[in-house]
Amino acid sequence: MRVDLFDFELPSERIALRPARPRDAARMLLVPPTGPFGDHGVRDLPRLLNPGDVLVFNDTRVIPAQLEGYRGEARIGATLHKRIDLRRWQAFVRNGKRVHPGDRIEFAAGVEARAEERLGDGSWVLFFPGDEPVEVLLERAGTVPLPPYIAGRRAIDEADRSDYQTMFAAKDGAVAAPTASLHFTPELLEAVAAAGIVYETLTLHVGAGTFLPVKAEDTTNHTMHAEWGTIDAGTADRLNAARAAGRRVVAVGTTSLRLLESAAGEDKVIRPFEGDTSIFITPGYRFRAIDGLMTNFHLPKSTLFMLVSALMGLERMQASYAHAIAAEYRFYSYGDSSLLLP
Structure with a gap:
């Protein structure tokens, strides 16, 4: 149709x-x-x-799956949207053209990820090193990814949690x-x-x-x-x-x-x-x-x-x-x- x-x-x-x-x-x-x-x-x-x-x-x-960070001087946003395994997530990446396989992205609160692979739909596979569960890292560094028709019109705040x-x-x-x-x-x-x-x-x-x-x-x-x-x-x-x-x-x-x-x-x-x-x-x-x-x-x-x-x-x-x-x-x-x- x-x-x-x-x-x-x-x-x-x-x-x-x-x-x-x-x-x-x-x-x-x-x-x-x-x-x-x-x-x-x-x-x-x-x-x-x-x-x-x-x-x-x-x-x-x-989960608070919205992350903000940097790859070098470039500001990067990542929205995790599908778990692959314990340490890997598929993510939509804002300013993704500035990211290359192997790049390290530094997010808030000491959380970092390595860009492993860009997929056919334009999303990235991100690997989170360390021993802490990724969910714990997200609670520390992430925010709730409100729908774009809300987030585009007002700031995300504590009430949204x-x-x-x-x-x-x-x-x-x-x-x-x-x-x-x-x-x-x-x-x-x-x-x-x-x-x-x-x-x-x-x-x-x-x-x-x-x-x-x-x-x-x-x-x-x-x-x-x-x-x-x-x-x-x-x-x-x-x-x-x-x-x-x-x-x-x-x-x-x-x-x-x-x-x-x-x-x-x-x-x-x-x-x-x-x-x-x-x-x-x-x-x-x-x-x-x-x-x-x-x-x-x-x-x-x-x-x-x-x-x-x-x-x-x-x-x-x-x-x-x-x-x-x-x-x-x-x-x-x-x-x-x-x-x-x-």
């Missing part, structure tokens, strides 16, 4: 630069398959779902938050449980590639970034049992959805999964593992807007986004939510 079909105009004032406080005070747009849209709040979620429904959260934790982390964050490795889960609080989770709704967790370490623009003119020519994820056997079994009993599986966030769909076969059975996924979901895709999606509002011409259009239909999503813009919903990572129930 033509990428420009997924374009829309978004006024800059609709882009949220801070999250709602408290988190579950955000708004939520209900998008059914037909009929009017429903203007709700995230706190209405327990009554918008059915008893027995299963919410699936991503328990990845965002907690604001850009979900209550489910447990496993280090993401460089972008699974933002649909940012709306959840212990109080909301208690209300969900009281309504007979259960939840499961999986892990997908969200990469900075999620913010990369689609440069191709047609979706068939776009190469999707890879991210590492895992679903254990127990979680897969419980999700399969829920669907077999007629209960809905609702992914909280596109990251959860993408991993569930990667783990499901043509028979719609979810299997244990561990490894990389580069699944690219566009209209025409037949969903195998989920029955609904809670997600924030996405960028024009992004792979995520393509994904929600695959779930609900392009015209339906265009109409829902037009409604959201007119009703002054807040967009993107720190913005409001939507509940898509096909």
Whole structure:
């Protein structure tokens, strides 16, 4: 499909630069398959779902993967986006033309890395010498890599360290938050449980590639970034049992959805999964593992807007986004939510 079909105009004032406080005070747009849209709040979620429904959260934790430093006199920025092994990470490098294989890059707090190899997509393999885990080095020298549409308009501050982390964050490795889960609080989770709704967790370490623009003119020519994820056997079994009993599986966030769909076969059975996924979901895709999606509002011409259009239909999503813009919903990572129930 033509990428420009997924374009829309978004006024800059609709882009949220801070999250709602408290988190579950955000708004939520209900998008059914037909009929009017429903203007709700995230706190209405327990009554918008059915008893027995299963919410699936991503328990990845965002690491401070943004580094600033120097190669000689040249200022270098690096955003780690995918772990290779214990001491090597793949990174997008700002001012990368000043870097050559073997160069040493000196970051803050005595942290350094060696540039080993430039990859085909323009990113670099960085090797961090020493005995301390790379995560410890990042806590000392790094900052949270906020999305460019936020970082380009205000400075990252201490509040972002907690604001850009979900209550489910447990496993280090993401460089972008699974933002649909940012709306959840212990109080909301208690209300969900009281309504007979259960939840499961999986892990997908969200990469900075999620913010990369689609440069191709047609979706068939776009190469999707890879991210590492895992679903254990127990979680897969419980999700399969829920669907077999007629209960809905609702992914909280596109990251959860993408991993569930990667783990499901043509028979719609979810299997244990561990490894990389580069699944690219566009209209025409037949969903195998989920029955609904809670997600924030996405960028024009992004792979995520393509994904929600695959779930609900392009015209339906265009109409829902037009409604959201007119009703002054807040967009993107720190913005409001939507509940898509096909």
